[in-house]
Amino acid sequence: MMPLTENKKEAYEKRVPKATRDEPMSKHTSFRVGGTARLHVVANSSEALIEAVTAALECDVPFFLYGGGSNLLVSDDGYEGVMIQAANRGLSFDGERMKAESGVITGMAARQSVEHGLGGFEWAIGVPGTIGGAVFGNAGCYGGEIKDSLESVEVFDLNAHEKKIMTHTECAFAYRESLFKHHPYLILSATFRFKPNADIAAGKARMNEIMKTRKEKQPLEASSAGCAFKNPPGHSAGQLIDSLSLKGLKIGDIQVSDKHANFLVNRGQATAQDIITIISVIKMKVRDELGVQLEEEVQLAGF
Numbered sequence: 001m002m003p004l005t006e007n008k009k010e011a012y013e014k015r016v017p018k019a020t021r022d023e024p025m026s027k028h029t030s031f032r033v034g035g036t037a038r039l040h041v042v043a044n045s046s047e048a049l050i051e052a053v054t055a056a057l058e059c060d061v062p063f064f065l066y067g068g069g070s071n072l073l074v075s076d077d078g079y080e081g082v083m084i085q086a087a088n089r090g091l092s093f094d095g096e097r098m099k100a101e102s103g104v105i106t107g108m109a110a111r112q113s114v115e116h117g118l119g120g121f122e123w124a125i126g127v128p129g130t131i132g133g134a135v136f137g138n139a140g141c142y143g144g145e146i147k148d149s150l151e152s153v154e155v156f157d158l159n160a161h162e163k164k165i166m167t168h169t170e171c172a173f174a175y176r177e178s179l180f181k182h183h184p185y186l187i188l189s190a191t192f193r194f195k196p197n198a199d200i201a202a203g204k205a206r207m208n209e210i211m212k213t214r215k216e217k218q219p220l221e222a223s224s225a226g227c228a229f230k231n232p233p234g235h236s237a238g239q240l241i242d243s244l245s246l247k248g249l250k251i252g253d254i255q256v257s258d259k260h261a262n263f264l265v266n267r268g269q270a271t272a273q274d275i276i277t278i279i280s281v282i283k284m285k286v287r288d289e290l291g292v293q294l295e296e297e298v299q300l301a302g303f
């Protein structure tokens with residue numbers, strides 16, 4: 001990446017005075033890996049988010065938007081631009097509906113939905129990251145997916161410079177896929193519609209059960225970015241990697257988890273380069289030996 005010039009940094013700081021310099025991204029990612037963002041902004045409201053991004057466009061500063069940092073790999077050289085964290089955390093309820101701003105922690109929204117007597121979002125209790133990230137990637141687990149209960153998404157269209165409401169159909173959801181991966185829309189909030197009058201105690205019990213299963217099957221105690229690869233059609237990536245006896249494989253300080261083969265865990269000092277290398281090795285082995293092409297689920301920044 002081209003180094004970000006001092007002039008551009010100053011122009012951006014003038015527009016967004018709360019921007020900070022040389023922020024270590026290892027502090028903001030669940031992998032605990034990554035160099036510094038030349039500029040970094042924590043956007044505490046949807047308006048601040050719009051301002052942080054439009055300023056980047058107008059100052060010709062590359063930007064990368066992230067939420068919880070739980071599905072993100074930042075290069076060791078960091079990011080020559082501004083990393084913008086969505087920390088707009090408004091959450092409100094109206095009858096069967098829940099409106100969550102994109103920076104709301106998904107697990108927190110799941111817990112609140114149950115407390116409000118709503119059913120259908122219990123599955124999301126253990127989903128790392130934010131609502132914006134969950135909508136962006138159509139997150140799913142334990143029989144649920146974002147698209148099942150989502151009604152609409154409020155976005156800021158970066159081309160038209162206006163807010164828009166995208167209906168469920170317009171979001172073009174598929175497995176770990178959405179319109180938002182392909183269009184310059186900033187996700188501001190999402191409105192969900194759940195089942196009313198749900199049994200609160202039963203909802204809590206379901207969430208506890210999910211967390212118990214998750215802890216048994218996934219290395220939640222270690223630093224990782226969740227599943228590294230998407231499940232290819234008709235297969236489980238974890239099962240494929242496991243079948244090649246790759247559990248425990250270590251490159252530098254990154255290791256294929258012994259608990260779940262689709263998790264790469266940082267044993268302490270892993271670098272982004274180690275992670276890119278292990279991803280390539282796994283993809284090559286699965287392709288050569290099983291004839292299946294794996295695709296990363298983690299988002300890459302600064303490569």
Ligand code: EPU
Nearest residue numbers: 141142143226227229230231236238239242259260261262
């Ligand atoms: N399996 C193995 N070895 C392993 C891991 C799994 O043989 O090392 C087998 C399991 O025994 C099971 C099958 O593979 O028969 C599926 O495994 P699991 O139930 O753990 O689900 P998964 O397909 O590996 C998906 C999501 C997870 C989500 C779980 C639970 C993807 C890529 N992964 O995993 O999501 O938590 O289902 O619903 O879609 C994530 O996206 O970051 C993530 C962790």
